[in-house]
Amino acid sequence: MKNIIFIALLLIGFRSNAQQIILYDTRGETVEGAYYKDLNNELDPYLGTWSGTFEGKTFTITFSKFVFFNSLGNYTEDALAGKYTMKDAGGNLLYSTYNLSDDDAKVQSLGFVGGTNRTMMRFMFLDLCIEGEIHLNFDNPQKTQMHWKYLTMQTLVTDTSGCAPYNEMPRGEMTLIKQ
Numbered sequence: 001m002k003n004i005i006f007i008a009l010l011l012i013g014f015r016s017n018a019q020q021i022i023l024y025d026t027r028g029e030t031v032e033g034a035y036y037k038d039l040n041n042e043l044d045p046y047l048g049t050w051s052g053t054f055e056g057k058t059f060t061i062t063f064s065k066f067v068f069f070n071s072l073g074n075y076t077e078d079a080l081a082g083k084y085t086m087k088d089a090g091g092n093l094l095y096s097t098y099n100l101s102d103d104d105a106k107v108q109s110l111g112f113v114g115g116t117n118r119t120m121m122r123f124m125f126l127d128l129c130i131e132g133e134i135h136l137n138f139d140n141p142q143k144t145q146m147h148w149k150y151l152t153m154q155t156l157v158t159d160t161s162g163c164a165p166y167n168e169m170p171r172g173e174m175t176l177i178k179q
Contacts, residue, residue: 045138
């Protein structure tokens, strides 16, 4: 009888410590200790390398999926990281973030906008000097072309950190093509 009680208590203990897996981008308040997993592969169409032209320069960004731990909400979620390069009209590299880890990427997903139809994905851009928000939505049903829109409230940084008037993120809108 002692063994049965011991086994029952042991199983209850394992069950209470199990991580709750919740469908990615479920609306509502977050559940502490949960894992918001992309079970329906909604992030997959964004994966890969995309390229576009902005003010005569070539912008290339590669999105990868990674597991992000949100320490403020104490939960884990699947997320997208974007690493990018910008080249001038002559093909010379102006900057690159491909050396950063996914956790440190300057572009990371925030989630979908548009309710249940999930028509737009929001990303944050965060740099030492400036920050903004990127909106991406697909331009065609094949999901090989998407519309990029970058928004920021900051126009010029005038501090002493060496940033001003630097902003490497292409401001405005462009079309990205899947490579």
